[in-house]
Amino acid sequence: MSGEQQKFHSVLVIDDHKMVVIGIKLLIMERFMNFYQAGNGAMGIELAQQFQPHLVIVDNVLPDMSGDQVTREIRYRCPESRILGYSFNVNAASVLKMIEAGIHGYVDKSESDVEFTDAVTNLLEGRNYFSKEARLHIIGDLPIGKDQKELIAANTGFSLKEIEIIRLFCKQKKVKEIGRQVQLPEKTVEQYLSNITGRIGARNTAGIIKFAIQQGIIGLQDLENLPPQETF
Numbered sequence: 001m002s003g004e005q006q007k008f009h010s011v012l013v014i015d016d017h018k019m020v021v022i023g024i025k026l027l028i029m030e031r032f033m034n035f036y037q038a039g040n041g042a043m044g045i046e047l048a049q050q051f052q053p054h055l056v057i058v059d060n061v062l063p064d065m066s067g068d069q070v071t072r073e074i075r076y077r078c079p080e081s082r083i084l085g086y087s088f089n090v091n092a093a094s095v096l097k098m099i100e101a102g103i104h105g106y107v108d109k110s111e112s113d114v115e116f117t118d119a120v121t122n123l124l125e126g127r128n129y130f131s132k133e134a135r136l137h138i139i140g141d142l143p144i145g146k147d148q149k150e151l152i153a154a155n156t157g158f159s160l161k162e163i164e165i166i167r168l169f170c171k172q173k174k175v176k177e178i179g180r181q182v183q184l185p186e187k188t189v190e191q192y193l194s195n196i197t198g199r200i201g202a203r204n205t206a207g208i209i210k211f212a213i214q215q216g217i218i219g220l221q222d223l224e225n226l227p228p229q230e231t232f
Contacts, residue, residue, distance in 0.1 A: 005030070005031065006031075006124075007030075007031060007032060007033055008031060008032050008033070008054040008055065008124060009032070009033055009034060009053070009054050010032055010033065010034035010035070010036060010051055010052075010053040010054060010055075011028065011031070011032045011034075011035055011036070011053055011054065011055045011056070011057065012036040012037070012038065012044065012047055012048055012051065012053040012055070012056045012057070013025070013035075013036070013037045013038070013056075013057045014037075014038045014040075014041065014043075014044030014056065014057065014058045014059060014062065014070060015037070015038075015039070015057070015058075015059040015062075016039045016040060016059070016062060016063050017059070018039075020059075020109065021037050024057065024116075025037075027113055027116060027117055027120075028117065028120050031120070031124065032054075032055075034051070034053075036051055036053065039063070040062055040063045040064045040065070041062045041063075041064050041065030041066075041067075041069065041070040041073075042064055042065065044056075044058070044062075044070055044074070045070060045073045045074060045077065048074045048077060048078050048081065049074075049077045049078065052078050052080065052081065053078070053081055054080075054081065054082065054124070055081065055082050055083075055084065055120065055123060055124060056074055056078070056081050056082070056083045056084070057083075057084045057086065057120075058070050058071055058074075058083060058084070058085050058086070058098075058103075059086060059087060060085055060086065060087035060094050060098060061087060061088075066097070067085055067087070067094070067097075067098055067101075068094075068097040068098050068100065068101040069101070071083055071085065071098055071101035071102055071103055072101040072102060075101065075102035082104050082105075082123040082124065082126075083102065083103045083104055083105075083123075084103065084104065084105045084106070084107070084119055084120065084123055084129075085098040085103040085105070085106045085107075086106065086107045086108065086109055086116075087108065087109060088108070088109045088110065095130075095134050096213070096214065099210070099213060100210055104123050104128050104129070105119050105122065105123050105128055105129035105130060106129075106130050106131065106134045107119045107129075107130075107131045107133075107134065108131055108133050108134065111131055111133070115131055119131070156215055157199075158196070158199075161182055161184075161192075162192060162196060163217060164181070164182055165178055165182060165189065165192050165193065165196065166196060166208065166211075166212055166217050167212065167217050167218055168181060168182070169193060169205075169208060170208060170209050170212045170217070170218045171218065175189050175190055175193075196208070
C-alpha cells in the first residue's frame with residue numbers, strides 16, 4: 001500500500017510508570033506530531049484541556065485519582081478526544097466503571113504490542129475497541145439466549161419483548177426495523193421506547209446503552225460497531 005500513514009495532532013498518555021510510557025511512545029509515536037505525558041490524573045486533565053489531544057491513553061490506577069474519574073473529566077473538557085483505558089489487571093468492575101465514564105476502548109497491559117496498536121488504530125479511525133479479555137470479564141462472548149433473557153427480565157422488571165426492544169435499539173436498529181422484528185406497529189414501538197427510557201431514568205441513548213451493558217442485554221462487542229457519535 002503506497003502513501004504515508006496519516007499523522008494525528010497529538011496523543012496524551014496518563015500513567016505513573018515511566019517505562020510503560022516510554023514503551024507506548026516507541027510503539028505509536030509515528031502516528032502523532034506531538035506526544036504528551038502525565039504521571040497523575042490531575043496533571044493529565046490539565047494537559048488534556050490545554051492541548052485537546054486526538055487520543056488519550058489512561059491507566060486505570062493512578063496515584064491521585066481513578067481512571068474512570070480522569071476519563072469523566074476529560075470527556076467533559078475534551079469532547080472530541082478519543083480515550084483508551086488500560087490496566088495490568090482487567091476485571092469487570094474496573095472496565096464497567098471506565099465504560100460508564102466514557103472510554104472508547106480498553107486493553108490489558110499484558111496484551112501483545114499488536115493488540116495495543118490495533119486498539120489505537122481503531123480509536124483513531126473512529127471505532128471502539130475492547131480486547132477479548134475485557135469483553136470476557138464483563139459478559140462473555142455468548143449470544144443472549146431465551147433463558148438469559150428470562151433472567152434479565154426477572155431482574156429488571158421488563159418483559160421479554162421490552163428486553164428485545166432495548167437490545168435492538170442499542171444496536172441502532174430503526175423503529176421500523178424493530179417493529180418488524182418484534183411484530184409491533186411503529187407507534188407502539190415508539191411508546192415502548194418512551195416508557196423504557198422513563199423507567200430506566202435515561203436522558204439519552206448513552207443512558208440506555210449503559211443500562212443494557214450493566215444488565216447483560218448487550219455486550220461490549222456490540223459497541224465496536226457503533227458510530228462514534230452514538231457512544232458514551
